[in-house]
Amino acid sequence: MFFIDYWYIVLVVPAMILAAWAQFKVKSTFNKYSKVPNNRKVTGAYAAQAVLSYYGISNVRIERVNGSLTDHFDPRTNVIRLSDSVYNSTSVAAIGVACHEAGHAAQHAEGYAPIRIRNSILPVCNIGSTLGIPLALIGLFMGAEPIIYLGIALYAGIFIFHLATLPVEFNASRRAISVIDATDLLYDDEIGGAKRVLSAAAMTYVASMLVALANVLRFALRILAMNSRRRD
DSSP states (O other), X not given: OOOOOHHIIIIIHHHHHHHHHHHHHHHHHHHHHTTSBOTTOOOHHHHHHHHHHHTTOOSOEEEEESSSSOOEEETTTTXXXXXXXXXXXXXXXXXXXXXXXXXXXXHHHHTOHHHHHHHHTHHHHXXXXXXXXXXXXXXXXXXXXXXHHHHHHHHHHHHHHHHHHHHHHHHHHHHHHHHHHHTTSSOHHHHHHHXXXXXXXXXXXXXXXXXXXXXXXXXXXXXXXXXXXXXO
16 A cells, blocks of 8 residues: 655654765865864874873774774774774874774773763664664554554664764763863864864764654654544
């Protein structure tokens, strides 16, 4: 039977457009400031090490990884992996990204509470990303509320994960800018560029959270509509 999912159009599509815009924004902002070299000529790898030293962390390695914007900290191996466009780059963008990833290493070293919470719900999030929406859709087609509720509950784990991710990412960026300023890795007129890169990256996490929330609301409203039709 043909039907139009109006809630998908009203809620999810705008959130997905915002997410696409956020991805474009972070790439364009990074590309802009990757062309701006810092006056001190420090590299991304050097900057990341400076943050680790600032926090007294000596058991984290810094490695190069292929790709663009593939930078991340792996707490399982205590390794900061910096992409080709960051590791040896002396750009303002590279310094911001490298220090942000080192900020994550500092969070793990300190046992930062939000990152422990986020990691604890990761298994549920992985299940929800695979089964949440399919189960909710199956439940809708079958008119089986328990299956819909299960799908929504699983997918809600993704929303909670993204919600828990926000303070983690914002805090890592604050740590990065604070250390950049305290250790004079960048001059004052360069710090603004690093802040813009990190702010653009933060918007991608906000957008991901909104997409997850939109999907949860979409199925919750479909249930309400289905129950309303039954009562009528």
